[in-house]
Amino acid sequence: xxxxxxxxxxxxxxxxxxxxxxxxAAQVNGFPRAKYKSFETEREAREALGQxxxxxxxxxxxxxxxxxxxxxxxxxxxxACDGSPGNLEYRGVETHSGRELFHVGPIPNGTNNLGEFLAxxxxxxxxxxxxxxxxxxxxxxxxxxxxxxxxxxxKLPRNEQTxxxxxxxxxxxxxxxxxxxxxxxxxxxxxxWGENRADFGRK
Numbered sequence: 001x002x003x004x005x006x007x008x009x010x011x012x013x014x015x016x017x018x019x020x021x022x023x024x025a026a027q028v029n030g031f032p033r034a035k036y037k038s039f040e041t042e043r044e045a046r047e048a049l050g051q052x053x054x055x056x057x058x059x060x061x062x063x064x065x066x067x068x069x070x071x072x073x074x075x076x077x078x079x080a081c082d083g084s085p086g087n088l089e090y091r092g093v094e095t096h097s098g099r100e101l102f103h104v105g106p107i108p109n110g111t112n113n114l115g116e117f118l119a120x121x122x123x124x125x126x127x128x129x130x131x132x133x134x135x136x137x138x139x140x141x142x143x144x145x146x147x148x149x150x151x152x153x154x155k156l157p158r159n160e161q162t163x164x165x166x167x168x169x170x171x172x173x174x175x176x177x178x179x180x181x182x183x184x185x186x187x188x189x190x191x192x193w194g195e196n197r198a199d200f201g202r203k
Contacts, residue, residue, distance in 0.1 A: 006045035010053035011035035017045045029082045033106060037200075057200070067193045072096040074135040075123050076188060078198035079115025085156060086110070088165065090119035092126075093198045095137060102126065110165040111156050116143035119198075121172035124181050137188040139196055144185050150176045 007024035009015050012034050018024040021038075028034035035053040039045040048056050066072055072095060079090035088110025091103040102122060105115075120143055123136045138144055146152050150173060158166050188196040 005038045005040065006042050007036060007038050008045050008049050008056075009034070009036045010049070015049075017042070017049060025082070029086060031082070032087070034082060034087070066096060070095065070137075070193065071135050071186070074137055074186070075101060075127070076137040076196040076198040077116070077119035077123050078139065078196055078200065079112050079119050080200035081110055081112040081115055084111050085162065085165075088112070088115045089200065090115040090122070091198055091200075092119060092123045092136075095197050098197045107165050107168070109156075109161045111154060113140065113142050113146075114152070114154055114156065114165055114169055116140035117146045117152060118168055118172055120144070120147050120185060121175060124183055124185075125175055125179075127183055128179060128181050133182040135184045135186050137186050137196055139188040139190050141187070144187065147176065147185060 005021075007018040007021065009018065009024060009027045012027035012031050014027055018027065024036055028036050035057060037048070037053070037056050039048060074095040075092050076095045077090065077092040079088065081088045087106035087108060089103065089105030089107070092101045093099060094101060104118070104122065116138060117140075120136055120138050124147075127134055127136070152169055152173065154169075156162055156165070190196070
């Protein structure tokens with residue numbers, strides 16, 4: 001039986017607490033700069049609703065108990081999208097501390113896969129500028145393959161509504177074609193390790 005989660009919507013059509021992702025999605029999908037997050041218990045959700053989103057979104061987690069297999073000196077990346085297409089965000093954090101290193105978006109009319117791809121390339125670009133060889137963790141097999149192949153296989157159409165996201169993708173592909181990097185792109189094993197440190201916590 002699936003475990004019940006409680007979804008807090010701070011900024012949406014009707015802020016409050018919802019008991020299913022479908023109910024939450026109805027409040028936030030397509031809503032500009034929506035703020036929402038899931039919690040394990042109703043008590044946590046009620047406390048979070050009163051505390052405000054600033055204390056729960058973009059806040060670094062405790063640097064405790066990384067799985068022993070995880071390389072501490074690494075970055076983790078993830079993306080979130082409130083539809084397909086929808087408002088897209090992606091970010092990167094230090095794996096060992098959860099400290100946010102970059103956060104891009106919302107970008108209109110993007111997809112989660114494109115966001116995961118952009119997050120990896122963004123991390124690789126910053127790491128190269130900083131002269132670091134740290135590994136990059138991503139839980140997206142599709143995005144990792146796109147980076148490896150230097151080719152994006154998205155079905156998102158190119159039109160006026162998707163101009164911004166495709167411009168970013170084209171720029172990322174050009175970067176991959178013209179740059180070498182020492183960083184290893186690794187799979188974040190969500191089933192074994194839980195959500196990665198860059199997760200937006202929205203599902």
